Amino acid sequence: MSYTLNQLTKADSDQVITALGLRRTEAANRMSNLAFRLETFxxxxxxxxxxxxxxxxxxxxxxxxxxxxxxxxxxxxxxxxxxxxxxxxxxxxxxxxQGPDDRVLLEFELALATQTHAELLALIPQVQTHRDSLPA
Structure with a gap:
C-alpha cells in the first residue's frame, strides 16, 4: 500500500515509528497466541x-x-x-x-494478524527512510 509519508515531519516520523513499533509487537504477540491456540485446539x-x-x-x-x-x-x-x-x-x-467454526475463525484471525505484521515490517523502514531524508 502507498502511504503519504511526504507530509510527515521528523517529529511526526518519530511518533509514527514509535506507534508502529508497538503495533508490530502487538501483532507479533497476537500471531504467537493464535498459533498456540490453534496448535492446542x-x-x-x-x-x-x-x-x-x-x-x-x-x-x-x-x-x-x-x-x-x-x-x-x-x-x-x-x-x-x-x-x-x-x-x-x-x-x-x-x-x-471448539467447533469447526471456531477453528476457521481462529485461522482467519491468524491470517489477519500475519498480514498486519507483514505490513508493519514493510512500513516502518519506509517511515525511517523518509525521516532520514529530511533536513536536520
Missing amino acids: GNPEARAAEVARLTNRINNAQAELATMPDGRPRRDLEDELGTNTRKRNQLLNQSEK
Whole structure:
C-alpha cells in the first residue's frame, strides 16, 4: 500500500515509528497466541471418544456404588467418580467452545494478524527512510 509519508515531519516520523513499533509487537504477540491456540485446539474425534470412555466409567462407578458398603474402597470410587465427571464436563464444555467454526475463525484471525505484521515490517523502514531524508 502507498502511504503519504511526504507530509510527515521528523517529529511526526518519530511518533509514527514509535506507534508502529508497538503495533508490530502487538501483532507479533497476537500471531504467537493464535498459533498456540490453534496448535492446542482439541481434536473432535478424540474428544468424543474420551467423553464416551469417561461416561462409561461414570455409569459403571455409579452402578457399583449403589451396592458398595461404606469404607475406604467406596470413598476411593467416589473420588474417581468425581474426577471422571469433572473431566467429562470439561471436555463437553470444550467441545462447545471448539467447533469447526471456531477453528476457521481462529485461522482467519491468524491470517489477519500475519498480514498486519507483514505490513508493519514493510512500513516502518519506509517511515525511517523518509525521516532520514529530511533536513536536520
